[in-house]
Amino acid sequence: MSRIELRALSKRYGQNPALNQLDLTLEGQKIYGLLGRNGAGKTTLLNLLTAKLHPTEGTIAIDGEPVWENDAVLGRVFYMTEANLHPGSLRVREAFQWTAEFYPGFRTAYGEELARRFELDTSKRVKELSTGYSSIFKAILALASGASILLFDEPVLGLDANHREMLYREILANYIEEPKVVIISTHLIDEVADILEEVIIIDKGRVIRHQPVEELLESAYAVSGEASKVDQYIQGRNFLSEERLQNFKSVIVVGGAVDRALAKSLGLEIGRPELQKLFIALTNSNA
């Protein structure tokens, strides 16, 4: 069982609210996408969830237990941070042993196999790793940790296309073999869209959407064509964003069924929005 519950969670840095009365419940072993613009509060949320920060207000519980100063709970969570938390002089191999101390379920053989596949030299010192290899190193620690909750903050930072693909596949294979909670926080929405089951969009310190990806995509559609005809179609409908190029216009409509007959009579095209476009529209309109 895996249940993460955040209640009325706020975090302020001085006067600046990073999270503002945020409520979120994650239930079940799924791959979640945590999406938000820069400064939306994604990293603050992950830091609170792993008790690296103390909330200003509110509660955080994993499987019903508060996380603060709770090693038993925190030992079930592995957090791959963007920041490097290992001493630079540590060798990769030593970091494996070090992680195994904190995570009794750490699978050393699997970690070494992943290092071979990603061509990560385990005799190197952590500080000698390039940005890309530093990401690979931290991702391998997460995958091999044996933790039941894996948090990835920008896991593919600095990775080339081949390694990004390998890593997404490995996250999937790892999750399927041993179902767990996986939360991926990233800006590369298009790349992760299809591997996610649920998406959490946060904006200005609050959750503005939390639902299955497929359901979110089905809740909206794009209408495009001649501007005046598009305007006619969206009359009285709830729409998010519009893109205009001279006489051409494309709009994302939210909610309600598609009126195919009307669209056809106006010569408009109806399309399925990509997650990234929908994300941009949702986080723009809240400005």
Place this chain on the structure above:
Amino acid sequence: MRLDFDSEQPIYIQLAEAIEDDILKGILPEETQVPSTTELSVMLKINPATARKGVNLLVDEGILYKKRGVGMFVARGALRRIKKKRRAEFYQSFVLPLLAEAQKLDVSMGELIEMIERGLPDEQD
């Protein structure tokens, strides 16, 4: 098997259609085992729940069937069933868009029929 991620269709429907295509092309003959949802998920980089949904769609239509403890197989008669279904959609999915495009480009009916005839020999090799 490939998915077109730019398509307007949800991913699980695209997956079901990609499996059907492989059956039509003989890549997956009847009574052979199809890749597991795990393999499909990892290979196509899609969530396993999505892969399961796509495969289950074909199970419901009697195109695939489950052998307990072994995996998923192409049902006998799957080819015929897929062809029947696709033929029913052929007019909507192919003929109407073809006519719409032809109209946009002022291609006459005569020209269109000539083009179809020109394409035929290659189709039948």
